[in-house]
Amino acid sequence: MRVKICGITQPQQSVAIASMGATALGFICVPTSPRYVTTSQIRAAVAELPANIDTIGVFANASIPEISQIVLDSGLTGVQLHGDELPDFCYQLRQALPNVEILKAMRINSLEHLDTVVDYTKYVDTLLLDAYHPQQLGGTGKTLDWTMLEQFNPNCPWFLAGGLTADNILEALSQVNPSGIDLSSGVERTPGDKDLDKVAKLFEKLASR
Numbered sequence: 001m002r003v004k005i006c007g008i009t010q011p012q013q014s015v016a017i018a019s020m021g022a023t024a025l026g027f028i029c030v031p032t033s034p035r036y037v038t039t040s041q042i043r044a045a046v047a048e049l050p051a052n053i054d055t056i057g058v059f060a061n062a063s064i065p066e067i068s069q070i071v072l073d074s075g076l077t078g079v080q081l082h083g084d085e086l087p088d089f090c091y092q093l094r095q096a097l098p099n100v101e102i103l104k105a106m107r108i109n110s111l112e113h114l115d116t117v118v119d120y121t122k123y124v125d126t127l128l129l130d131a132y133h134p135q136q137l138g139g140t141g142k143t144l145d146w147t148m149l150e151q152f153n154p155n156c157p158w159f160l161a162g163g164l165t166a167d168n169i170l171e172a173l174s175q176v177n178p179s180g181i182d183l184s185s186g187v188e189r190t191p192g193d194k195d196l197d198k199v200a201k202l203f204e205k206l207a208s209r
């Protein structure tokens with residue numbers, strides 16, 4: 001299973017978290033986020049990581065030229081769209097960045113909303129399901145109603161996100177069957193400062209399954 005730790009701001013933490021077993025690291029490219037990092041910060045972190053670690057930039061309602069420039073300048077391997085991007089935007093981004101993984105994050109608040117994810121599966125590599133929050137785009141620590149996802153089986157890989165921690169991950173995975181998991185605020189001390197003890201506890205829990 002893929003394990004993505006998101007909201008990395010410190011290069012030395014990215015190396016440590018990769019060595020603990022993360023398969024992907026996320027860098028927030030949303031300027032209003034307390035976890036925002038610049039292109040040069042991302043490039044410095046990416047340069048220190050082994051080539052097998054996926055490096056994902058998180059964007060919200062950015063333009064295709066903005067996203068493309070940051071990807072090319074930083075060496076990111078993937079783009080996570082965490083705003084209100086429509087399927088056609090994902091299609092256009094795929095044309096601009098054919099060799100980059102495209103993840104579409106959906107902030108789910110109802111079963112009806114969950115049904116709309118099928119509109120994206122043709123245009124993206126991977127879906128990511130996060131909890132809906134009325135004021136914040138992400139990194140909220142809010143969990144999804146996992147019972148809604150018990151039968152969820154889209155025809156592309158998907159990450160479970162939203163409020164996951166070392167303490168609730170086994171309960172979540174007993175109810176749903178994602179291809180990967182994504183954690184941010186649940187493994188940090190303050191926004192952007194990851195707590196390596198919490199990350200280590202997460203991997204202990206995953207190894208105990």
Ligand SMILES: O=C(O)c1ccccc1N[C@@H]1O[C@H](COP(=O)(O)O)[C@@H](O)[C@H]1O
Nearest residue numbers: 006033082138139140141162163184185
């Ligand atoms: O983390 C942020 O600040 C952020 C800002 C804007 C869009 C997305 C953001 N984070 C993403 O939120 C989810 C879940 O986070 P959490 O585990 O509930 O704290 C995760 O995918 C982050 O990439």
